[in-house]
Amino acid sequence: MRVLIVEDEAFMAEALQAGLRHEAIAADTVSDGDGALERVAVNDYDVVVLDRDIPGTHGDDVCATVVRDHPGTRVLMLTAATRLRDKVDGFALGADDYLTKPFALEELVVRLRALARRPRTAVPPVLEFGDLRLDPYRREAYRNGRYLRLARKQFAVLELLMRADGGVVSAETLLEKVWDENADPFTSAPRVTVSTLRRALGEPDPVVTVPGAGYRLGAPGGKA
Known part of the structure; x- marks a missing residue:
């Protein structure tokens, strides 16, 4: 946000x-x-x-x-x-x-x-995608019922990806929504945070890298 x-x-x-x-x-x-x-x-x-x-x-x-x-x-x-x-x-x-x-x-x-949580088009209070479940209010995230210990930036990135519901989220959008105007536009922070988020989520990897476009959530293992 x-x-x-x-x-x-x-x-x-x-x-x-x-x-x-x-x-x-x-x-x-x-x-x-x-x-x-x-x-x-x-x-x-x-x-x-x-x-x-x-x-x-x-x-x-x-x-x-x-x-x-x-x-x-x-x-x-x-x-x-x-x-x-x-x-x-x-x-x-x-x-x-x-x-x-x-x-x-x-x-x-x-x-x-x-x-x-109440944008112009309604979204559910608890986000779900595949085996991922995220509660923005309680600041809790789970995978297959397993509680995920996420850092604040990791949680924010995962929330953006889940709100996109399988759509591509660019690195620029991640930088704009998760960081602020003082962030270096050439920083590698979004890429690094996505990398650490992947490790926190575990295998199989649900985050898909779309070359030249950004990231999205897909079926476990990185398949569409």
Whole structure:
């Protein structure tokens, strides 16, 4: 999952970014509405965590633009406003969720995962492909009933592959969704992580390398 944090309080933005990264959620930060619109225009974010009261383009206008121009991106309003009228207004703009400050990071993480699980086309809460089973909420993965001890990046890569349901996921997509904007575009991190994921999954290997295209899940043993 990749998230954009729109927050003008630097300490808050940095704390949220660090906390989400610890949960294997790639997070970029921006401090104003104009920057938010620029980022959303060039990056494929799953969720925008949006403070309403930000410099530049107001958060309400950012929300309306994201809802109109990027229907696949969810918006979670994050604000100090606690009045019911403020919440109603936020939802009226098309926001998918609303969280008031102060809040616990654990609650934000749960809400983000709930939003990511509800894209425009519905997906099941627990993902299954062949003998693989992955529960994004509990952060648990199994193969043939065997619990898989996966590092955070390995889990995130496996989740992307399972959501693709046999479709090809490019290394560029892995880099965009699992890492963040600070990642070197020429890094070998996706390839290395896929390699370590394969070892963690065990034999027969369910990950298929598609030359020049990326990776996908196939029948055990790497066959289509």
